[in-house]
Amino acid sequence: xxxxxxxxxxxxxxxxxxxxxxxxxxxxxxxxxxxxxxxxxxxxxxxxxxxxxxxxxxxxxxxxxx
Numbered sequence: 001x002x003x004x005x006x007x008x009x010x011x012x013x014x015x016x017x018x019x020x021x022x023x024x025x026x027x028x029x030x031x032x033x034x035x036x037x038x039x040x041x042x043x044x045x046x047x048x049x050x051x052x053x054x055x056x057x058x059x060x061x062x063x064x065x066x
Contacts, residue, residue: 014021026034035041039050 012024014024023034027037039048042050042053044050044053
């Protein structure tokens with residue numbers, strides 16, 4: 001299911017070549033066509049979300065740094 005209606009990326013100004021507007025549109029459409037984007041690319045369990053795993057890792061690293 002697309003996350004946007006109409007013209008996406010109207011508030012993003014792209015400079016340089018790291019992310020092209022085509023790549024950002026593919027990410028925004030939510031179809032996970034870009035390698036490394038789906039959660040199974042990160043070997044997560046079936047119910048674990050990528051943002052939750054990243055948050056846990058960030059908190060663990062922050063504690064270690066402190």
